[in-house]
Amino acid sequence: MSRDDAAELGPRSGLGDEADEHVLDAFARHLALQRNLSEHTVRAYLGDVGSLVAHLQESGARLAELDLTRLRAWLVGQQRRGMARATLARRVAAVRTFCTWAARAGHLPVDVGARLRSPRPDRHLPAVLDVAGAAALLEYAQVRAADDEPEHLRDWAALELLYASGVRVSELVGTDVGDLDLGERTVRVTGKGDKERVVPFGIPAARALDRWVERGRPQLVEPRTGSALFLGVRGGRLDPRTLRGVLHRLAAQAGVQDLAPHGLRHSAATHLLAGGSDLRTVQEVLGHASLATTQRYTHVTPERLRAAYTQAHPRA
Template identity: 40%
Template sequence: MKLGTEQAIDEFITYLQLEKNFSPYTVAEYEKDVKEFFDFLKTESIMDLDDVEYSQARLFVNNLYDQQLARTSISRKISSIRSFFRFANRKYGIKEDAFRSLYHPKKEEKLPQFFYEEELEQLFKANLGSDRKSLRNMAILELLYATGIRVSEMTSLKVGDADLHLGIVRVMGKGRKERYIPFGHYAAEALKAYSEESRPFIMKEKLHDSLFVNLRGEPLTDRGVRYILDEMVKKASLQKIYPHMIRHTFATHLLNNGADMRTVQELLGHAHLSSTQVYTHVTKEHLRKTYINAHPRA
C-alpha cells in the first residue's frame, strides 16, 4: 500500500492511548481488528487504502459472519476499523466512505450475567485469608463489588485515590471523565488491611504509587486482575467469571434493592441512560423467576 501500514497503525495506536485514553486491553483489540482487515485487503489485492470501497468492507464483514463470530465481536471490529479510517482521513486525507456506510449487526438480546447474593457471599468466604496475597485479592474483590468500577479504572488507581476515612474513591473513567464513588465499611476494612499489612511488604524497594500491585511489587495489569479473579472463583467452586460480571452484579443488586436508574448511571460512569437500562431487564427477569418459584399457582 502507498501509505505505510505499520506507520499508520503505530500512529493510530498512539492516538488511542494518548488522546482517547483507552485501556491497554481496548487498544490491543483495536490493533488486532485493524491488522486483521489489512490482512484481508492483501488477499483481495488491494494495495492502497484509497482503493477500499464499500464492496470490500461488506465482503470482509460477510467473512466474519461465515466464521460464526458473535454479533458483538463483529460490531466491535466494524467500530475499530471505522475509527481507524476516520483517523486516517484526518491525518492523511484517506477517504473513509467504505465503513461509514456499513451498518452494525443488530445486537443479540443477551442479558448481562451476574452473581446472586448467596453466590457472592460464597465467593467472599472461600477467599478469606490473612496472608499478603489473600489480603490483596480480597481488597480487589471488595472494591470492585462496592463501586462497580471497570478493571481498567481499578488498575489505574493511585494510593491517594481511595479515602478510607470518607469511604470515597476517585476514578478516572472513559474520556478522562472523573467521578467519585462511595464504598462501604467492608471495602474500607479490606483496603486498610491490604494497605497496612500487605502492599508495603510486597513493594519492598519499588517506588511507584499504583494502589494495586502484583507479587513482584509492580503495578497490577488488567490481565493480572482477570487471573486473580479466575483463581478466586476456582476456590469458591463457582462458574467461570469475567471481571465485568462483578460490575453487572453491582448494578443489578443496587436496582434490586431500590436504587434509582440515574444514580446507578452516575456510579457506573455511563454517558447515556440507555447503557444502564439493560439492567432493568435483568431485574425484571429476576422478579419473574422469583415469582415462578415462589407462587403456588405460577
C-alpha cells in the same frame, strides 16, 4: 498522552506496505491525541483496522483502493471464521471510525465505511451472583485472608472493592494509594476517555482495604512499585489477568457460580437497583456516559418496575 507515547501505539506488525503503516500510525495519533482515547482502546481500534488492512494486502490491494465491496468481503470472511457478532459489531465500528477519519484526512477519496451495516450484537448479559452468592464469595475470601498472607489480603480487598464500588477491573488495577480515602470510604478511579469519578464503598470493603494497606501491601512493595494500590507478587502493579484468575478460583472454592470481574460489577449494579437505587445513581457509580448503557447492563425485573411505578406515579 504524549506524541511519543502515541507513536508507540502505532502498528509494528510488518504489514508490508510503508504507506499503509504511515496511515495507521497517523490514525493512532489521532485516536490518542485528538480523541483522547485510552491506550487499551487505541490498541483495540488498531487491531480491528489491522485485520482489514491484512485482508486488503492478501488480495493485492492497498488502503487507498478500499471500497464498499472490499469492506463487505472482509466482513463476510470474519463471519465465516465464526467470529462472534459482538466482536464483528465492534470491528465494524472501528473501521467506520477509521474510514471517516481517513476520508477527512485525504487518505481515502470518500468515506466508504458510512454505508457498511453492522451486525446487531448478541446482548448476552454476564453471569450475576445473587446477594447470598456474593456474600458467600466474599466471606470465603475473608476467611482465606485470616493467615495475613499478602496475596490473600490483596485478593480479599480487591474483590470487596470490586463488588462494593462496581468499578471496572481496569479501573481497579489502575488505582493508586492516593486515590483511596478510607475515612470517607471513597475511591477515585479513571474510566473510559480518561474521565475521573469518585465512587463510595461500604464498611466491609473499608475493613478489607485497611488490612491490605496496613499488613499486606508493605510485604510486596519493591523499589519499582510506585504508587499502585494493588500489587502483584513481584511488586509491580497488579495485572488484570491475575485478578480474573483469582476470581475464577475463589468462586469455585466458595461453591458459587463462576464469573469474571465484569460479572461482579454487574452483580453490584443489579443489587443496587434491587435495593431501591435509581438508574441515574447507578449510571454515575458505573461511569456510563449514556443511561441507555445502564439500562442494558442491569437486570430490572417486572416486579421492580411495578413497585417503582406504584410508588411514584400519582395515578398508579
